[in-house]
Amino acid sequence: MALLERAPASVTAPRHARPRKGTRGVRRSFVIAGAALGLAALLDAEALHQTASSQPFGWRYDVATAVADPLVDLSRALHLTEPRHWLEDLFDKPSTRPQPAPPTPTTEPPPTTTQGSSTTGSTSSSTTTSTTVAPAHRTPTSADPLRLLIAGDSMTESAGPALLDAADATGVIRADRELRYSSGLTRPDYFDWPARLGQLVAEHDAEAVVVWLGANDAQGIQTPNGPAGFGTDAWIAEYRARVAAVMDQLAQDGRTVYWIGEPIMRSAEFDARMRLITDIYREEATRHERVRFIDTRALFSDDGGSYSAYLPGSDGQPVLVRRDDGIHLTPAGADRLAPTVMDAIREDWDLG
Amino acid sequence: VLFPTITFAIFFMAVWPAVWAVARWPVLRQLVLLVASCGFYAYWDERYLALLAGLVVLNHASAHAIARAAARPGLQRAALWFGVTGHLAILGWFKYYGFFAAELTSALDRLGLRIEPPLVQVVLPLGISFVTFQAISHLIEVRREVIAPGRLLEVATWLTFFPTIASGPITRASELLPQLRDRPVARIEANRAMWLIARGLFKKMVLASYLASAIADDVFAGPARHSGPEVLVGIYGYAAQLYLDFSGYTDMAIGLALLIGIRLPENFNAPYVAQTVTEFWTRWHMTLSRWLRDFVFTPLALRSARTTAATCRNLLIVMLLAGLWHGAAWTFVAFGAVHGLAMAGERALRQRRRRLGRPPVAGGWARRVARQVVTFHIICLGWVFFRAESLEGAVDVLAALANGWGPSPGVTLLVAAVIAAVLLVHLAPRVARDRVGARVATLGAVPTIAGLAVALLVIDVFGPEGVPPFLYGGF
Numbered sequence: 001m002a003l004l005e006r007a008p009a010s011v012t013a014p015r016h017a018r019p020r021k022g023t024r025g026v027r028r029s030f031v032i033a034g035a036a037l038g039l040a041a042l043l044d045a046e047a048l049h050q051t052a053s054s055q056p057f058g059w060r061y062d063v064a065t066a067v068a069d070p071l072v073d074l075s076r077a078l079h080l081t082e083p084r085h086w087l088e089d090l091f092d093k094p095s096t097r098p099q100p101a102p103p104t105p106t107t108e109p110p111p112t113t114t115q116g117s118s119t120t121g122s123t124s125s126s127t128t129t130s131t132t133v134a135p136a137h138r139t140p141t142s143a144d145p146l147r148l149l150i151a152g153d154s155m156t157e158s159a160g161p162a163l164l165d166a167a168d169a170t171g172v173i174r175a176d177r178e179l180r181y182s183s184g185l186t187r188p189d190y191f192d193w194p195a196r197l198g199q200l201v202a203e204h205d206a207e208a209v210v211v212w213l214g215a216n217d218a219q220g221i222q223t224p225n226g227p228a229g230f231g232t233d234a235w236i237a238e239y240r241a242r243v244a245a246v247m248d249q250l251a252q253d254g255r256t257v258y259w260i261g262e263p264i265m266r267s268a269e270f271d272a273r274m275r276l277i278t279d280i281y282r283e284e285a286t287r288h289e290r291v292r293f294i295d296t297r298a299l300f301s302d303d304g305g306s307y308s309a310y311l312p313g314s315d316g317q318p319v320l321v322r323r324d325d326g327i328h329l330t331p332a333g334a335d336r337l338a339p340t341v342m343d344a345i346r347e348d349w350d351l352g
Numbered sequence: 353v354l355f356p357t358i359t360f361a362i363f364f365m366a367v368w369p370a371v372w373a374v375a376r377w378p379v380l381r382q383l384v385l386l387v388a389s390c391g392f393y394a395y396w397d398e399r400y401l402a403l404l405a406g407l408v409v410l411n412h413a414s415a416h417a418i419a420r421a422a423a424r425p426g427l428q429r430a431a432l433w434f435g436v437t438g439h440l441a442i443l444g445w446f447k448y449y450g451f452f453a454a455e456l457t458s459a460l461d462r463l464g465l466r467i468e469p470p471l472v473q474v475v476l477p478l479g480i481s482f483v484t485f486q487a488i489s490h491l492i493e494v495r496r497e498v499i500a501p502g503r504l505l506e507v508a509t510w511l512t513f514f515p516t517i518a519s520g521p522i523t524r525a526s527e528l529l530p531q532l533r534d535r536p537v538a539r540i541e542a543n544r545a546m547w548l549i550a551r552g553l554f555k556k557m558v559l560a561s562y563l564a565s566a567i568a569d570d571v572f573a574g575p576a577r578h579s580g581p582e583v584l585v586g587i588y589g590y591a592a593q594l595y596l597d598f599s600g601y602t603d604m605a606i607g608l609a610l611l612i613g614i615r616l617p618e619n620f621n622a623p624y625v626a627q628t629v630t631e632f633w634t635r636w637h638m639t640l641s642r643w644l645r646d647f648v649f650t651p652l653a654l655r656s657a658r659t660t661a662a663t664c665r666n667l668l669i670v671m672l673l674a675g676l677w678h679g680a681a682w683t684f685v686a687f688g689a690v691h692g693l694a695m696a697g698e699r700a701l702r703q704r705r706r707r708l709g710r711p712p713v714a715g716g717w718a719r720r721v722a723r724q725v726v727t728f729h730i731i732c733l734g735w736v737f738f739r740a741e742s743l744e745g746a747v748d749v750l751a752a753l754a755n756g757w758g759p760s761p762g763v764t765l766l767v768a769a770v771i772a773a774v775l776l777v778h779l780a781p782r783v784a785r786d787r788v789g790a791r792v793a794t795l796g797a798v799p800t801i802a803g804l805a806v807a808l809l810v811i812d813v814f815g816p817e818g819v820p821p822f823l824y825g826g827f
Contacts, residue, residue: 022541022793028371029542029611032797033368036546039805044812051358051644083806087813161573168577181817310454317458318449324475331741 045075057220152212162334266326536613548601552603575752
């Protein structure tokens with residue numbers, strides 16, 4: 001049983017022993033690490049400031065900006081922001097230099113009454129709600145394919161490939177995808193979707209755009225009158241205005257927009273927030289010609305209209321359609337969604 | 353909390369001095385580490401702290417029951433089985449229930465039997481596979497009298513240790529418990545630790561993220577859209593990405609633990625230079641392979657006939673288990689099968705050469721390089737199944753290799769350079785790597801501070817926005 005006896009406790013380094021090569025005292029090591037982090041924070045102050053500004057409004061935002069504001073001032077005073085600028089310019093990276101403030105989105109809230117019975121009810125059994133009185137669309141061909149852009153947040157991570165494959169399978173759609181994690185319409189200071197969408201539709205000369213945003217938007221929003229908490233009247237008015245502005249922007253030049261609503265979520269609280277956001281999309285779509293709202297709620301609900309991670313696959317057997325966060329889709333879930341989106345596109349375009 | 357975040361940096365800079373402030377009192381030191389680890393875990397999901405507590409109590413009680421029953425082999429065996437089964441049952445419920453319930457339903461439906469087991473989606477607790485294997489190693493080591501059972505606080509501190517809980521390395525009680533019991537040496541390899549952390553961040557945030565977004569993700573998401581050469585480079589890119597991601601995490605874990613005064617085992621040793629798949633597993637995720645070797649393969653081998661066929665069967669069983677350890681999906685079973693079959697084939701070949709009186713492997717540099725190339729491609733074949741979302745998806749990727757030539761926008765000079773650099777670093781002799789490490793370890797304070805600060809700046813400039821999850825964090 002000798003092996004079972006505890007080994008005698010070793011001791012700290014003998015007081016007069018020669019320090020081992022490559023080692024340091026703990027206190028000195030801590031000071032060095034702290035100094036390195038401090039210097040790195042100064043060198044990277046503008047990026048840290050951006051990160052601080054992207055925190056949800058509340059104590060995290062207040063604390064982060066209270067630290068980052070003087071840090072960036074000090075860094076600029078010492079010209080320590082220059083190495084980063086130099087690297088950004090040399091390697092063509094997005095700049096962290098202060099940009100002129102973007103124009104404030106329109107704040108005139110559009111009327112909030114719901115139009116049309118087809119747009120009410122979040123558990124509608126219909127998967128698409130067409131509101132379009134669409135002018136004639138051309139017939140895409142393999143030589144002159146429909147130029148489709150798919151843009152959105154992390155929900156498009158798994159859905160994107162399925163949509164791209166479904167588009168490819170038609171032989172008459174050339175689709176491109178733009179994905180930005182943690183993005184939405186509430187925080188243009190973190191990622192400015194309207195600006196990016198403007199660049200993308202021009203870059204791809206897109207004729208149709210699939211948009212899937214909203215999962216990150218259940219947070220406070222900056223209005224001209226100051227921050228507004230999620231779900232308040234001020235929040236709804238501002239968010240609705242932003243959605244309407246993006247729809248206007250995308251649908252101009254005869255472009256067709258397919259706006260995907262959020263599916264049912266596992267968390268009841270989060271689901272309620274997503275319903276509020278989705279209702280805004282649905283209502284705004286009814287007001288915009290060439291904007292088609294795609295309802296995914298019924299598609300991802302079980303027979304009783306409740307959340308279910310497993311739903312019947314194409315062979316009728318249950319397949320896992322949601323990731324274990326209760327929010328995102330699995331590849332099987334994306335396969336379930338893709339035909340619905342393609343059906344909506346087919347209604348407008350003759351894909352053969 | 354993910355390592356490459358500001359939140360974690362703040363957390364660690366608070367925990368680090370707190371641990372050393374109480375270092376002369378081992379119990380207090382364990383307590384501080386345990387509280388820090390619980391905070392780390394709760395930041396991900398506080399609901400599972402109760403599960404962790406249950407795992408610790410089960411492990412501690414089982415280990416003591418095994419030690420107390422030392423004089424009664426039957427009882428001791430029962431206690432061991434109780435503990436191991438308990439740990440595996442917990443892992444099975446959280447990790448495999450959904451998979452097996454869905455597969456069973458489908459299989460019985462094909463036979464005309466309709467059953468409807470409740471299909472619940474269980475959220476996989478962070479690091480459950482790593483913790484379970486560590487916990488089982490404790491029970492077996494106590495049974496083999498390698499170590500005395502740990503006290504409750506020691507076991508809790510070890511199993512929840514925040515640098516390793518999410519993605520390993522898979523440590524053993526005999527490695528960690530003595531380090532937790534003893535007063536640590538008050539001088540640490542600070543430069544080496546900080547260099548490891550910076551290197552891990554660079555591997556993960558810059559290189560792995562770049563390869564994922566530049567080629568690997570696109571190729572695996574829609575192989576049919578890519579040319580054959582692009583698919584091949586996409587597979588190579590994923591092989592490099594996975595190594596950079598997982599070894600980057602391990603570098604950070606080892607570095608962080610070193611700063612706290614804990615030495616962790618190595619987990620990687622230039623795996624892609626392996627000349628056989630068997631050798632690959634002595635270089636890749638070394639703490640998993642030694643666990644499988646010591647606690648599954650060796651006991652199996654001792655109970656089996658000493659024939660080549662029996663050894664090959666055992667290898668296949670072990671590698672199928674290794675595959676399933678990674679996840680509950682047929683793709684992981686196929687991944688394990690590729691490795692198991694390759695290792696069984698290598699074993700059979702070696703036995704044949706021995707019977708013919710030849711050396712186990714043929715000599716010569718050309719043959720060595722050929723073996724490395726073949727081994728690397730077998731490993732890449734395994735990675736295709738490992739990465740794909742389904743067996744059909746894996747077959748699609750492999751079929752797309754025959755897509756022929758065509759535009760390959762994903763194959764850029766930079767992508768090729770990063771993949772080549774990863775492989776070249778693998779080929780660098782150990783001596784050269786050690787020399788660089790020794791030079792870094794003895795740098796003075798000022799160059800260390802400046803070097804680390806610039807490294808962090810470069811990582812942030814070239815890294816992605818946001819932190820992509822660690823690939824092994826999902827296991």
